[in-house]
Amino acid sequence: MFSTPGTRSRRTRGILATAAATAALLALSACGSSSGVETLDESADVTITMWTGQEDSAQKYLEALADEFEQEHPNVKIDLSPGASSTEDLLQKLSAGFAGNNYPDISYAFGSWAGQLEASNRTLDITDQVADPAVKWDEFSPAARDTARPSGNKTIGFPAVVDNISLLYNKKLFDAAGVAYPTDEWTWDDFRAAAKQVSDPGQNIYGYAYSVSGSEETTWQFWPKFWQNGGEILNGDQTEATFNSKAGVDALAMLQGMAIDDKSVYLDQTDTKFGQLFASDRIGMITSGPWQLYDLGVAGTEYGVTQLPGTDGDHKTVSGADIWALFDHKDANKAHWAFEFTNWLTQAEQDEQWNVAYGNLPLRASEIDSPAFQEQAAKLPGLTVMAANAVNAEIARPTLPGYVGLSEAVGQAISEVLQGKGEPDAALDAAVEKANKALAED
């Protein structure tokens, strides 16, 4: 094939145009970066962008607080938006934002993302600032504080929302089966026996429910019993998974006995259905958190709440702590006001107007006696028990980046065993192998 001068020139022009278009695209993606000021000027005008990950009423509470802060500090403007269509999508948005150099100053983040966010090297380190006694950092639960300090080296933000799982029981089904309500002195044996008594396979009524989707919902429900047995998820220097210890095998064997032998467990493939079935009097007990209470109130379910069953008087629970992550824009003013606003937002007086008003648990232990919380607790029976259960949230889930892979491996093992496709020890051994691979990669 040969080309005439004419076609060649046309083709060259085509290539040039392509190159120009590509360059334009790259330029588009690169814009948005800004060089910030190095020395702090507290009176300079500054705009703080915040992605809240909240919607509807939760977002309104935050907007009201942001307005209040703007009035107190007229030079600060807080640009508040949900950031993404769902909280889960924030991670992708942040990742895209980092790639395009266009990310917020403050973002809501699930606790499990903390390690990844720190690894991005785009977060602020506020360790020195939160040491100030005025911040009252020690009022946050230990699990929440650890989540904001993923690797232990940097404090990348403030706790935003905390919760933990408690035992919820359906009074109607317990009455119908003639079984005494759970107490705060229950052991897991009491729990298993009651689940079996409440179950009625002919009527499609189950004593307990467990998600077998293999997601983090499957995994985190497993940790309380595991920790109570004395288990540790990772070894001392956080390089290898150790959940296939006797503690893990025993915990999984108990669930296996309930699901396979007793047939008292509704195995939920979806993470969400069991809550609805509990609300409509099909399931006797679930282990869940404050987010369930509102729906139960709407459905008119007669329920009670107590702490999780224990092992030798130990009632450890698992806590989910989400954080306000603070990001570095190499701008002293932005960093200052991002910290100041988040600090102000998480103080007890403000937290009562948002977390407590919305029906979440209070961030700080000092808020439990406040009138605002008492008022909420009257509307959502059981909320006080859940708030008090925070003292049982002694251990935080690992927040290093490899936890995502570890969680998937554990969730998979639990799902297999509960559905009769494996034995606890072999399944957990296989999961440890997979988890170690995930941990080694990060």
Place this chain on the structure above:
Amino acid sequence: MSVPKAVFSGRPATFAASSAVGGSAPAKTAGPPPAGGPAGGGPRRRRRRLLQSLEGWGFVGPALVIVLGLSIFPAVWAFFLSLQKWDGFSDPKFLGAGNYREMLADGELGGAVLHTVVYTVLFVPSSVLLGLFLAVALNRRIRFIGLYRTAIFVPFVASAAATGILTTYLFSPQFGLFNNILRVLNMPQQGWLEDPGQAMIVITIMSLWGQAAFTTVIYLAALQDVPGDLLEAARIDGASSWQTFWRVVFPQLAPVTVFVAIWQTIQAIQLFDLVYTTTRGGPLNATETIVYFLWQAAFKNLQFGYGSAVAYGLFGATLLITIGVVLYSRRTKMEAF
């Protein structure tokens, strides 16, 4: 004459040489003179040519930017991603073919491939046959034919999300319609979407319900193209209607069948939405397809590099299948493409 001109206008010598080697007279005269060459005309003419080409690019530009920006650029970028290990947050690490090597040893991906193949084998032949059957049934003049055709087409328009929600209602083991029917008939209860052995079959049934309209419409159009005189000739020769269909009509439909089969195969290999809205790959990964696997790898586990590598693997497989079928149909002169 043309060689010095090319050299004069500053073009590379190799190019001038190739032009000289090729040097056939018509090509030289047919090609327009070089835009930048002084021998090509005065500055006014040059400006007009520039204006003309700008005008052309002005028309093509917007579409070009969209195609480049939304298809070509991400595709190229995804290829570079597939050579890296990147979680979207830390610095990417170059792995070369590492991700592709990992793919070969990944048991879960192997499972996903197997599930996809099973689904494709279940779905493609049944959707083609069902489409053919429905098209023949609808290709006649009866009362309310418009109503029937619409009824067949409605599920195709419904979004996969709606189909998925409907599926979970119909096939819920505890409260679903199908198990209630079985209960009334005193038949054993089934696990449906919660039984690893049945879940893929349920998904196939629901995709058939949603997708059969597509093959039906294509076949309906093709049936109306079958020449009437052929059918008449067959009838005169004493063929039964069964014989007429299989010996006369069906061969006429061969190119359409090839097209529909390829199209449905590509659709089947890319199954994602119905899985996402019903089982999320469960129970026990029994419905995890390749695309669901790569979505999970990239967007849930943040292994963007590995996810891209799987996507490129899938692209390669789809390309091979398509090339294979096109070559086959060319050789057998079916002219599907």
